[in-house]
Amino acid sequence: MATDFRLKEQLSALTDRIVDSYQDIGSINHLGHCPLPSTSAVVEIINDLKEILYPGYRRRQNLHLGNVTYYVGDLVDGLHDKLTQQISRALRYDYDQKHGEDCDQRRLIDFEARGQQEAIRFLDSLPDMRRILATDAQAAYDGDPAASGLHEIIFCYPGLEAVTVHRIAHQLYRQRIPLIPRMMSEYSHSLTGIDIHPGATIGPSFFIDHGTGVVIGETCEIGTGVKVYQGVTLGALSFAKDGEGNLVRGTKRHPTIRDRVVIYANATILGGGTIVGEQSVVGASVWLTKSVPPNTMVTIETPSLRLREAS
Amino acid sequence: MATDFRLKEQLSALTDRIVDSYQDIGSINHLGHCPLPSTSAVVEIINDLKEILYPGYRRRQNLHLGNVTYYVGDLVDGLHDKLTQQISRALRYDYDQKHGEDCDQRRLIDFEARGQQEAIRFLDSLPDMRRILATDAQAAYDGDPAASGLHEIIFCYPGLEAVTVHRIAHQLYRQRIPLIPRMMSEYSHSLTGIDIHPGATIGPSFFIDHGTGVVIGETCEIGTGVKVYQGVTLGALSFAKDGEGNLVRGTKRHPTIRDRVVIYANATILGGGTIVGEQSVVGASVWLTKSVPPNTMVTIETPSLRLREAS
């Protein structure tokens, strides 16, 4: 390559200008602090967990009841270590943020001990999580005439992918682990186009079909056997602000969806006080900011369209 | 790391509880059966096929007519083996599901022979597929004023990516290969946000612009020269159920779109009996459940909006 080395000599001055900007604009760099959780480690944890939750579908084939214990035991052992390290980092980061400390080495062992406890508490939740995920897979089969069987759903359906990662992330959210739940849900969002905040509470037998564009907010409560289609937003109506004009965080801002509700494509349901009653159906493209009683079918008025000859 | 090993000893009991759940809840594990098709092998097959369909753009550069035969020949040879193996597995899985068998080794050779035949039948379709994909790339150039040329479209356009994978998956769907077509289309869905069921029939010169949120159902029929924008749903209106309340699978549930129709962003067209006639235009955000004659422009009524001073 015909590099002009005189030009290239400018680069060291440029490097200095970039590094200077780390001091001027400190808000978007992370220098001289304890390490944060690692995105790639979090993705590895999700993929290990999928091997345990749905054995025989992905990385490892030819598993049977005679060898699966070794395989799963090894995965659990590795997950214990990975989760302990990542959770410790997240707890440490959170503590330092809140207490204005900066990676005081004397406290290191405390955070690792708490990280291990939380890792084990999380792993303990896996058998129950499988029980619920089996209802989600079955709900997809029962709800989609294009599904040829459970295997196709476990292999291919982005809805099951998103719900699986949500149930993992929500468990960690309930354990009040900082950062990691949202890293998980955004990884799944990137794969599926389905954006479920880890805080959302979702009952068993949940099915999202197609899924691209679905948004489910932090304080949503969703019952049993709910079915949701692509483009559905379960969102906030407006944000409360405090006396100083800052957003109030932590209030119920997103709707409540009761058991066996179906919400068709691109419907928008907004507001923390909005409740869709049991077994109701919300039609495609409905825009809803008020509660709906049980057993109600809500549809848009057949829209007036204009037809004229195409030019 | 300050691991507490007494805590860690709990893990073997946990592993046992997880493995027990594989017996209790057998629907979402695949243990002791013939291996299923592999997601990573299917992705590799797609990427090898793209090298053949669009040579010189991706992995291998500096190809010319003097060396491209060796490169393509080698890819075709490898694809023959990969496709044979994955198709055999899918056929085997399907047979076992339907006949309640479980990986009877005596039948192994039969499935491999059928797998090879289907692999060769598929590879034979590639020259014609290139002919059609060239019309799709040209349609993108003709339809998008932001496109600087065909190279940009082949490199970057998610619409062409989705249509390419669809034409591959649809060929395998027509050969009645189980599982693999949907694995392919969901891989493409994950990359592009465009969800085309492998069963959809799509004519040449098809262009999807932007594409995120597009859903095209299994029984759609789309003519020649159709153009579709982001967020368009070509979906089902409702699902028929049989006497026992189970979904009826396999009926025509999704619309028919005739030649040279344009469908703008976020339009929703539903129902197996809905036909949009030749050269018609469906405007942005239109919601359509009835047929439209040829040469018709359908738009929403200019919506009444409320304007007031922002607080």
Added chain:
Amino acid sequence: MATDFRLKEQLSALTDRIVDSYQDIGSINHLGHCPLPSTSAVVEIINDLKEILYPGYRRRQNLHLGNVTYYVGDLVDGLHDKLTQQISRALRYDYDQKHGEDCDQRRLIDFEARGQQEAIRFLDSLPDMRRILATDAQAAYDGDPAASGLHEIIFCYPGLEAVTVHRIAHQLYRQRIPLIPRMMSEYSHSLTGIDIHPGATIGPSFFIDHGTGVVIGETCEIGTGVKVYQGVTLGALSFAKDGEGNLVRGTKRHPTIRDRVVIYANATILGGGTIVGEQSVVGASVWLTKSVPPNTMVTIETPSLRLREAS
């Protein structure tokens, strides 16, 4: 595997048919020309740039002001070479397209020299880019009650991801580098579901929440402190054609959004002459093709819904 080798012998005839199609249908292959930019190299460049723009969050941890200069200096040095090579290829390709030349080796050095100049001009823009990205991250925190802090936003928010890649791609677009800006924006589109054309002009403190389905067209102009939600389209109303029926490229086709405007989920704003005035609010699902004065709140009429008992 039970391969039938007589069947496999057909493959060489098939290879010949495929290679023949490269001559018949030359529009979608790139044989015997100068190498094009490489998608994987472009992705590597983006990831290296993120390490410089947000140090300490991704690949490399344990950075502090004592060692960050070495790390960044090394990245800048590598980026100089990668950018020079990829930009040279893009310039070369563009020249050959326009002048009907085909990789004349005598001109090689000219393109590399220009590539290096443009690479250095691009790298020089990084300190200012960091300044603007810090305002984008802060806008996300100020605008989302679910955000726990800036770290969560930098780690997880697809909106910041998309804006970061946009600011990189837009700088190269302003330097009139062909192909590479769009390769970058479509990489980001694939990860986030947010489709921002590299040509769009976007002021500081820009925040996209959730983001899936957002489309921002090439000739959009967006002011300071604008906030946009999922599914928003800032698009073209119709395309001008010249006397021969070909699309006119390069005119202002997309709207202008002034300072501190908020656009809620799934709103559609179309047309190159449409201006949304300062501090106005466009409600969810609004469909707008006309200008709106400053300080205006635009909402849809509360839609009439039909409620009946669900069957």
